[in-house]
Amino acid sequence: MAADHGTDRYRPSPVGELLRERPPMARGLPEFDPDLAPAEPGPLFVDWLVEAIEAGVLDPHVMTLSTVDADGVPDARALVLRDVDAAEGGWVFATEADSPKGRQLALSPMAALSVYWPPQGRQVRIRGSVEAAPPAVSADEFRGRSPGARVAALVGRQSEPLGSLAAYDRAADEAQLLLEADPELVAAGHTVYTLRAQEVEFWQGDPGRRHVRLRYTRTGEGVGRTAWTSTLLWP
Ligand SMILES: Cc1cc2nc3c(=O)[nH]c(=O)nc-3n(C[C@H](O)[C@H](O)[C@H](O)COP(=O)(O)O)c2cc1C
Structure with a gap:
């Protein structure tokens, strides 16, 4: 037990001790000058x-x-960033519209993306609204994927309970045959989304804990230097 409520003392478990011996970012990290x-x-x-x-x-x-679900409960998962529209402040990813996250986004099209790059001790946090691409654009992106990725997406049913691994293998074999018969086949529901950032925070870790944080906030609809303002944040 980490917290011993009987004595009001904090007693790390063996796992807690293991973690204590690993201070994060105890190494040389790049400098980040927000003025530049x-x-x-x-x-x-x-x-x-x-x-x-x-x-x-x-x-x-x-x-x-x-994302948040219908009850307002947060949910989070890893996914692959497909592209960045640096001029427009858009971060692009793809998933199945009928997955839990796709349904959450349909109900509440607001989301956050975050990433941590350990060698540099850098975190980026992005918050904003999410918009689905037109079906033709998502289909075009799908056809550009590797056959293996297309088979996996054609299997679909993401996050539904699976009876056995053999059941998945059968479904993947069927999807493979369908794709071979029609190489233009697109998984129903495959959707490309763009998170249009409202806020983006850059966090540069420092081994001495003088972390530097710079948050950009979108101030207007325009594209260009006037569309964003930025501020330093207390670490
Ligand atoms: C490294 C990594 C990359 C992933 N990339 C994607 C992705 O690009 N799209 C996707 O739908 N799921 C991706 N996943 C799977 C998701 O994390 C998640 O398990 C799945 O999408 C179901 O999420 P949901 O139930 O919240 O909808 C990835 C998982 C990992 C660990």
Whole structure:
């Protein structure tokens, strides 16, 4: 037990002790000078993403998408970032519209995306509204995917209870045959979404805990330098 309510003392469990021995970001990290940051968050995100890729971060384009369900309860899961519209402040991902997250987005089209790149000690948090692409655009994106990814999406039923792994294999075999018969086949419900950022926060960790946080807020509809304002945040 981590919290011992009987004595009001905090006693880490063996796991808690294990974690205590691992202070995060205890290493050399890049400096982030907010005075040199661009006027818009998109280009800065792309710079940090490219630096993560060049530093060899595994899956640097995997982000956490947070949504809320019909009861207002938060939900979150990893997914792959497909693109960034740096000029418009748009972050693009794809999923099945009939999955829990797709249904949550249909009910409440607001979401957050977040990512942490450990070698640089950098976090980015993005909040905003989410819009689905027209079906023809989602279909076009789908046809550009690898056959394996298309088969997996054609199986569908994401997050429904699965009776056995063998049942999945049978469904995947069927989907494979369907795709071979019609290579243009598109999974029903496959949807490309764009999170249009309202707020983007860049967090540069510091081993001495003088973390630097810069939050951009969209102030207007226009594209360009006037569309965003930025402020430092207390760490
Ligand atoms: C590294 C990684 C990448 C993922 N990429 C995607 C993705 O791009 N799209 C997607 O629908 N699910 C992706 N998933 C699976 C989701 O995390 C999640 O399990 C699934 O989408 C069902 O989520 P839901 O029940 O909230 O709808 C990924 C999972 C991991 C761990």
